[in-house]
Amino acid sequence: MRRTRHRTISCxxxxxxxxxGQAAALWADEASQALARQGAAELGRSRFAEALALLxxxxxxxxxxxxxxxLAGLALNRLGRHREALATLREAEKLKTQYRDLHFELGxxxxxxxxxxxxxxxxxxxxxxxxxxxxTQELLGRAHLALGEYDKAEAALREALRHDPRLAPTCSYxxxxxxxxxxxxxxxxxxxxxxxxxxxxxxxxxxARDLLxxxxxxxxxxxxxxxxAAGYDDNAVQAGRNEPxxxxxxxxxxxxxxxxxxxxxxxxxTPDHALxxxxxxxxxxxxxxxxxNATDYWARxxxxxxxxxxxxxxAVIEGHYGELGGDPYSRDLAFAPSLDISLxxxxxxxxxxxxxxxxxxxxxxxxxxxxxxxxxxxxxxxLRLSPALTARLGYFHTWSRTDGRDxxxxxDSLVAGLAWQLPGRAALDLSYAxxxxxxxxxxxxxxxxxxxDTDLDLVRLHLTKELTDHWSxxxxxxxxxxxxxxxxxxxxxxxxxxxxxxxx
Numbered sequence: 001m002r003r004t005r006h007r008t009i010s011c012x013x014x015x016x017x018x019x020x021g022q023a024a025a026l027w028a029d030e031a032s033q034a035l036a037r038q039g040a041a042e043l044g045r046s047r048f049a050e051a052l053a054l055l056x057x058x059x060x061x062x063x064x065x066x067x068x069x070x071l072a073g074l075a076l077n078r079l080g081r082h083r084e085a086l087a088t089l090r091e092a093e094k095l096k097t098q099y100r101d102l103h104f105e106l107g108x109x110x111x112x113x114x115x116x117x118x119x120x121x122x123x124x125x126x127x128x129x130x131x132x133x134x135x136t137q138e139l140l141g142r143a144h145l146a147l148g149e150y151d152k153a154e155a156a157l158r159e160a161l162r163h164d165p166r167l168a169p170t171c172s173y174x175x176x177x178x179x180x181x182x183x184x185x186x187x188x189x190x191x192x193x194x195x196x197x198x199x200x201x202x203x204x205x206x207x208a209r210d211l212l213x214x215x216x217x218x219x220x221x222x223x224x225x226x227x228x229a230a231g232y233d234d235n236a237v238q239a240g241r242n243e244p245x246x247x248x249x250x251x252x253x254x255x256x257x258x259x260x261x262x263x264x265x266x267x268x269x270t271p272d273h274a275l276x277x278x279x280x281x282x283x284x285x286x287x288x289x290x291x292x293n294a295t296d297y298w299a300r301x302x303x304x305x306x307x308x309x310x311x312x313x314x315a316v317i318e319g320h321y322g323e324l325g326g327d328p329y330s331r332d333l334a335f336a337p338s339l340d341i342s343l344x345x346x347x348x349x350x351x352x353x354x355x356x357x358x359x360x361x362x363x364x365x366x367x368x369x370x371x372x373x374x375x376x377x378x379x380x381x382x383l384r385l386s387p388a389l390t391a392r393l394g395y396f397h398t399w400s401r402t403d404g405r406d407x408x409x410x411x412d413s414l415v416a417g418l419a420w421q422l423p424g425r426a427a428l429d430l431s432y433a434x435x436x437x438x439x440x441x442x443x444x445x446x447x448x449x450x451x452x453d454t455d456l457d458l459v460r461l462h463l464t465k466e467l468t469d470h471w472s473x474x475x476x477x478x479x480x481x482x483x484x485x486x487x488x489x490x491x492x493x494x495x496x497x498x499x500x501x502x503x504x
Contacts (some may be wrong), residue, residue: 033058052072058474068096086109103123107140109124123143214271229257231255255287257285278298291324294324314338318334350378369402374399376396380394380415413436416432437454439454456482474501
């Protein structure tokens with residue numbers, strides 16, 4: 001049996017928000033009404049998870065209850081679940097909720113979803129309906145800051161302080177960030193250092209200290225990293241080289257130890273340009289399989305340029321020299337430009353091209369000579385699914401032309417990955433690639449009776465935990481499967497490593 005009646009809900013929230021003072025909260029079902037009242041009471045006690053559970057039951061009892069949806073969206077905002085909050089608040093808007101705070105909550109959710117322009121519109125509309133709330137101005141200041149509108153951001157933050165001096169810690173943090181963005185390094189550092197000293201144990205104070213440390217690190221033009229790792233490889237012979245096994249040589253299992261050193265220097269760095277030079281060295285030694293010990297050297301030049309608000313260009317030039325078993329293995333030179341297109345705050349599309357010239361130093365017959373040039377074109381979509389989770393999905397086509405007939409090849413690859421920021425300064429990266437390699441000529445290992453076709457599956461799991469600002473521990477698991485119509489190219493490989501990295 002349905003009844004319609006109005007009531008007023010007043011709930012005191014964490015940031016001094018007041019929900020209520022608004023009549024005509026429509027409860028169309030007795031069960032929904034009772035659950036929503038209980039949820040509103042939990043909101044007033046700042047018990048947001050408990051409130052959400054009750055409000056979700058209220059919505060299930062009466063899906064047309066826009067006010068219950070609004071209160072659920074409010075709870076989701078306070079729980080940091082802003083994507084869900086935005087969807088729920090949009091539904092409340094369609095159902096014509098009576099709460100004027102709808103636009104405030106929409107602005108909050110939009111801001112934390114990176115929809116800064118829309119956040120400004122929603123918060124400005126709320127300010128016109130209900131002027132004088134300090135937190136509205138603070139959120140407006142943060143949205144303008146994200147948009148690079150520093151004058152508007154500063155004005156909004158100072159207005160927030162005028163209305164509510166209790167917002168001084170967070171407003172001071174963002175005013176310091178604005179000064180740094182403007183290039184007023186001394187002013188910004190003074191604001192942030194003062195905040196960090198006065199409130200060292202608060203979230204604002206810790207954020208100020210972290211921002212100062214990141215800024216100092218960013219101002220340093222050079223960097224250095226050293227990695228030390230140990231692990232186990234159940235097929236060291238096929239460690240990424242995709243070579244057929246020599247006659248009579250089976251897979252070799254071996255423990256391994258590796259060292260990597262990297263150094264970089266910023267030759268140019270402005271808000272719209274960056275040019276960086278890098279050098280790297282890597283050495284991998286296998287127990288009892290010294291013939292496959294690898295040493296590699298790289299020199300790179302990276303360039304980045306912002307072309308417009310939604311476009312950025314990248315380019316990498318890389319030279320590589322490698323040794324295998326103490327003997328020269330390969331010399332390679334590659335050039336890889338790409339274009340990044342921002343489709344939305346949560347989506348970036350990358351169009352890429354790469355050309356690589358390889359000079360293989362192994363002593364082989366002419367038909368096995370891999371000296372040649374490879375071209376690769378690709379599209380990769382990057383998606384931010386949440387503040388802690390990003391995904392990528394890409395397609396690549398490669399055509400390679402070599403001096404030896406066995407290695408003329410075209411391939412298509414699909415690549416997918418997830419990167420997840422975990423609690424406690426940890427991160428997980430999972431990637432999968434599937435490649436379809438089709439070779440142009442009949443293969444010498446079949447007596448030139450048929451062509452080689454190989455399907456490759458590659459899986460990588462990488463888990464990192466930051467121990468300090470400079471030290472991290474990590475583990476990696478790699479799995480490779482090569483399914484070829486020619487037995488010599490058919491293999492599986494699993495490798496595991498545990499390592500420490502020092503960065504400065």
